[in-house]
Amino acid sequence: MPDDQAPRSPLQAPAALSPAAHAFTTRLSHAGRAGTRIRGFVNPPLLRGSTMLYPNCGERQAASATRLDQALNYGTMGNPTHHALEDVVAEIEGGTRCQIVSTGLAAVTTPLLAFLKAGDHCLVPDSVYGPTRTFCDGMLVRMGIETTYYRADIDAAGIAALIRPNTTVLYTESPGSHTFEVQDIPALAQAAHARGVKVLMDNTWGIHFFQPFQHGVDVSIQALTKYVGGHSDMLLGSVTTASDEDWECVRTAALVLGQYASPDDCWLALRGARTLGLRLQHQMQSGITVAKWLAGRPEVAQVLHPALPGAPGHELWKRDFTGACSLFGVVFQSEFSTAAACAMIDSLELFGIGASWGGFESLVLPTTGLVVRTAGAWAFDGPVARFHIGLEDTSDLIADLDRGLAVLRAHPG
Numbered sequence: 001m002p003d004d005q006a007p008r009s010p011l012q013a014p015a016a017l018s019p020a021a022h023a024f025t026t027r028l029s030h031a032g033r034a035g036t037r038i039r040g041f042v043n044p045p046l047l048r049g050s051t052m053l054y055p056n057c058g059e060r061q062a063a064s065a066t067r068l069d070q071a072l073n074y075g076t077m078g079n080p081t082h083h084a085l086e087d088v089v090a091e092i093e094g095g096t097r098c099q100i101v102s103t104g105l106a107a108v109t110t111p112l113l114a115f116l117k118a119g120d121h122c123l124v125p126d127s128v129y130g131p132t133r134t135f136c137d138g139m140l141v142r143m144g145i146e147t148t149y150y151r152a153d154i155d156a157a158g159i160a161a162l163i164r165p166n167t168t169v170l171y172t173e174s175p176g177s178h179t180f181e182v183q184d185i186p187a188l189a190q191a192a193h194a195r196g197v198k199v200l201m202d203n204t205w206g207i208h209f210f211q212p213f214q215h216g217v218d219v220s221i222q223a224l225t226k227y228v229g230g231h232s233d234m235l236l237g238s239v240t241t242a243s244d245e246d247w248e249c250v251r252t253a254a255l256v257l258g259q260y261a262s263p264d265d266c267w268l269a270l271r272g273a274r275t276l277g278l279r280l281q282h283q284m285q286s287g288i289t290v291a292k293w294l295a296g297r298p299e300v301a302q303v304l305h306p307a308l309p310g311a312p313g314h315e316l317w318k319r320d321f322t323g324a325c326s327l328f329g330v331v332f333q334s335e336f337s338t339a340a341a342c343a344m345i346d347s348l349e350l351f352g353i354g355a356s357w358g359g360f361e362s363l364v365l366p367t368t369g370l371v372v373r374t375a376g377a378w379a380f381d382g383p384v385a386r387f388h389i390g391l392e393d394t395s396d397l398i399a400d401l402d403r404g405l406a407v408l409r410a411h412p413g
């Protein structure tokens, strides 16, 4: 690639990196770098800025297109640091266009606001990420938009029966937050499209292992905060589309909402993305190793990890996913109290107690009582916790968990 070549317009889709010819890790090394080389440096520049200056009024007017999604004349509209990351994320998910927003939650709310209007109806899985539910039950209700929650294991006929004349969005998240139900996305998408309903998906768990646009999704949401960032040191979200039309709709919503992401965070995400393929492979294997070990323990009733044979959703996962991230749930036997599970969690040395996931470090979060389900009953008798496996050695993690299970057994009640 020659130095200082003219950057492509960020308002046009990037040239495809011939996905058939290159493996994922190769594409991660090269995506987002075309036309960004400045004085020979490998990486796109980290540009910060609000005001953009023009040599004369004519050039300023030319940059101010009448259509908002086409304008590129102020910092909020993004700069080459944002656009490089947008190209990388589109590459990860197999989409064509991407819009970076401030957080993963903003990546949920921005397309919902883009595709819904007063009087519309939206379908959302019962297993959805909690703050998405809060947004639907609060902000969307105030805007006159109704949400129906459906069971994550619903089939095409079931979803078709829930679609009303005013249903405009089928929202999906697979696997579901905390309980890891895998949805039959192709079947649900087909039923939705037959009635002209847009399909949105929170694909943060699947990242690259689920290619949303090959399975009928129109708009894919990622919390880049998780594995793409990979270091628990930034927050970002992305909304990726297959069609220009959907991208224009999402970008217009992002701009009118004043959605903006710090270029410093975008630069960290770009840096994280270069090693994403290796981290994902490693963390997938570690996650499966630890999950299998837990599944074999008498204190554990069930491990909610779609990649484990026999686990809920395993058959759909095997059909539609090419891998798994390292986030899963554990249901302890019902003889143990929530207090006992918390004592076990408190005793762990290598697992931080906290929200989020996708970083280099292992985490655990007790989830009993934290999770709302309204389309069906909470199906677990024993206490439940969510584990994220980081880059530590699995033998150390397992030894820590072994000591923790002794604390669980010894707890008085």
Ligand SMILES: Cc1ncc(COP(=O)(O)O)c(C=O)c1O
Residues within 6 Å of the ligand: 103, 104, 105, 106, 108, 129, 177, 202, 204, 205, 222, 223, 224, 225, 235, 236, 237, 355, 356, 357
């Ligand atoms: C499935 C899912 N989607 C979206 C988000 C929101 O991401 P962020 O923390 O960047 O707002 C999270 C955060 O935990 C999540 O788990």
